[in-house]
Amino acid sequence: MLSEERRNAIVSYIDKNGTATVQDLVDVIDASAATIRRDLLMLHNENRIVKVFGGATSLDYKEMSSAEPSVGDKMTLNTREKELIAEYAASLISDDDFVYIDSGTTTLCMINYITNSKAVYVTNGIVHAKRLIERGYSTMIIGGKVKPTTEAVIGSRSVEELARFNFTKSFMGTNGITERAGFTTPDEEEALVKSEAIKHTLQSYVLADHSKFGVVTPVTFANIWDCCIITDTVPDKNYADLTMIKSVSQQ
Amino acid sequence: MLSEERRNAIVSYIDKNGTATVQDLVDVIDASAATIRRDLLMLHNENRIVKVFGGATSLDYKEMSSAEPSVGDKMTLNTREKELIAEYAASLISDDDFVYIDSGTTTLCMINYITNSKAVYVTNGIVHAKRLIERGYSTMIIGGKVKPTTEAVIGSRSVEELARFNFTKSFMGTNGITERAGFTTPDEEEALVKSEAIKHTLQSYVLADHSKFGVVTPVTFANIWDCCIITDTVPDKNYADLTMIKSVSQQ
DNA sequence: CGAAAAATGATTAATTATGATTGAATATGG
C-alpha cells in the first residue's frame, strides 16, 4: 500500500466518523502507531485534518467546549429569527444598488438569501467576501487589519478606504440597541468602521433580533435615528417614534 | 512494445486505479522495475502523473478521495513538490519581517508551514487571509475587487493600496517562467498587483514547481532577475546565471 | 551493413519509510 493511499484512508475514516484515536486507526489500517502519528502530523500540516491529543478530528468537527465563539460557531445561534431577518433584508436589494455588507453573523446569513446579481457588493468580512464570490456576485473587499475573533477587516486604513465609497444601501450588525446610546458594539475600531460606512450610505439598515434591544455595549457607532432596524419582534413601542422599524415576525 | 505505448499504458492504468506501486506496473506491463521507474519519472516531469515514494498516483488523486469539507479549498492540489517548496519558503520568515503573501495555491500551502508569529503578514488572497488569521498571525488584507475564480483581490484600488506598503519579503505565485518573458500570469489585473507588490519589496521570492519552467502566459509581472525562485528541480542550468535559485528537491 | 545513439535490465550504494523503544509531556481521577 502506497503511503498516499494510507493517508487518504486515514482522512476518509476521520471525515466519516468525525474523530479517530490513534488506536482506532492502527486497528483499521495496517500500520504501526508511530506511522499513524507521523501521518496525522503530516495531514495536519496540510490542513486535511486537525490533530488533537490522542488522535485527530475532521476539519469541520465542532468543539463544544470552545469558549470564544468564532464566526462559524455563532452561526448556529438564534437561527429562526435570523433567517427571517436575513431573508427580508436581502429582498431589499435592487438592481443598481451599491451595497455595503457589514461583518457579523446575521449579515453573513443574509448573503444566502441574496438573489440580485446586478448590484455590486462591498464588505469588510473575510467570510462574507468569500461567500459572495462563491455565489457569483460582483464583490469588493475593504483592506486593512483583520480582527482575529470575528474575521472582520478594521483599522484606520479601512476607514480611509470606506471614505471613498458612496453606498446606496448598507446592512449592519449590532450588539446592542437602546434609545439613548443608539447602536453599540464592544470594539472601538469596529465601531469606527461601522460609522464610516453608515456616513457614506444613503439608507442604512441594522439587522438585529429582539435580544439586542435594551442592551448597551461600550461604543456607539450610530444614533437610533440613523438606521432602519430590521428585527423580528419589537419589545418597546417607543422605538417606533424614533426610527423606522420593519418587523418580520411570523404572525 | 514501443516505449511510448508502454508509457501510455502506465498512465491509463494509474488514471483508472488512482494509484499504482512500481510492483503493480511490473506485473501488468512487461518491463523491469528500473524501466518503470524511468517512465514514471518522465511522466511526472511531463505532469501526466504524480510520482510518489513506492509508485505513482493520478494527477487528481487527492482531490477525488477526500470528501471536500470546505468549499473553495478544492483547488489545493498539493503535490509533494509544493509541500517542500512551501515548507522552505515559510522557513525564510524571520521575526521582524513585513511579509506579503500573493494569492495562489502554492502560497496558500505555504501558510500551513509558517511558524513565525512575530512577523506581520499582508495578502490579497481571501482564503489566505482567513487561514492566516485562523492560525493566529497578525494579518492585513488588501482591499479591492475580488476575482471570482481565484478569490484574489485585484484592481486599481489594490495597486494603490500596495503602493503604501514596504515589505521586507514577498512570496509570489506564477504561471510561467522563461528567460526572455520572465514571470508571467494569464490575468493582466493580477499581474499589475503582483508587479506593484514586488516593486515595494526588499526581497521577492517566486514559488514554482518544475512544470512552470519554459511556460509563457500572456502578461509578464516581473523580470527573471527580479525574484529569487524557490523550486524543486531546475530543468535548465541557464537560469542559474540569470537569477538566484533555491532548489528544494529531495535528492 | 555497421557505428553511434538510445533504451533496457541488473547491481549496488544511498535515501527514505517504517516500527520499536524510551524519556518527556499531557490528560485523568481523585
Add this chain to the structure above:
DNA sequence: CCATATTCAATCATAATTAATCATTTTTCG
C-alpha cells in the same frame, strides 16, 4: 494539588525504495 495512566516526540535499527552506474540489447541513420 498530587499520583497514575496515556500519549507524544525523539532516536535508532531495520526494511523498502530509489538513483546512479554499467553492461547489454535495440534502434537509428548514414
